[in-house]
Amino acid sequence: MRIATVNVNGIRAAARKGMAAWIESSAPDVMLLQEVRADEETAAALLPGYTSVVWPCRIKGRAGTAVAVREDGSLALGEARYGVAAPGTEEPDVDSGRWLEVDLLPSGAGEGAKEEPALTVVSAYLHSGQLGTEKMDQKYAHLDLVDARMAALLARAADGGPQVLMAGDLNVVRSAQDIKNWKPNHNKIAGVMDEEIAHLESWFASGWIDVARSLAPEEQGPYTWWSQRGQAFDxxxxxxxxxxxATPALAGRAASARVDRAASYAERWSDHAPLVIDYTD
Incomplete structure (x- = not known):
């Protein structure tokens, strides 16, 4: 089972720049997409060979998450849940289009089937934030909601429920191992603040596994995002x-991980690169 996650930075633009060639060569069984910035019909048309569910942001042209599975694969889409907040308590400016949770069923079960999910996946797009602005307040509010949901999902898996994979653009590094220029950015810019990092570390302390890091504990990076400014990519x-x-049992099935970094700046189809992980059956 090959699972890829990538912030597409607008699925229409990504399609124009070569996303389809990457999909064909990588052939993920499951794709978790962020910053889709399109409605479900538009996104589905740009993902031939896949069945997808999309949660657009209520603000047109922003955010948006998607989950897609191969039409000829072993998994099918089941129940989808939209947003990390409990129903009836949503905060649209904080949560809209940023957390799409989907149960994946054995292929043939069909959407809406009562069969136990083979896996629950989450496509997550956390706020980038900006220090000293309302955007940072929204980021911390969303992280608080995510903390609570992560605890509930982990507890459900531990109680015999489906294993869970939460993947996406979290807009936070964990340490100097995750950013080229740690010292000039640490506690000076959103994404590198100790208060943000503490949220992620609380998940891993409770039992969640950072799968790519578990497979490459000593490696610098590998990086998945480069600024469009200057020569950052080069x-x-x-x-x-x-x-x-991932929950522990699923993380234990991870066999290999890679970042599909474009060969050159001109060949990029997003400012992010896909993180692709293969899991054994």
Missing amino acids: NNAGWRIDYQV
């Missing part, structure tokens, strides 16, 4: 902010 001055975070 100099590999990147950030590791795209993750696959």
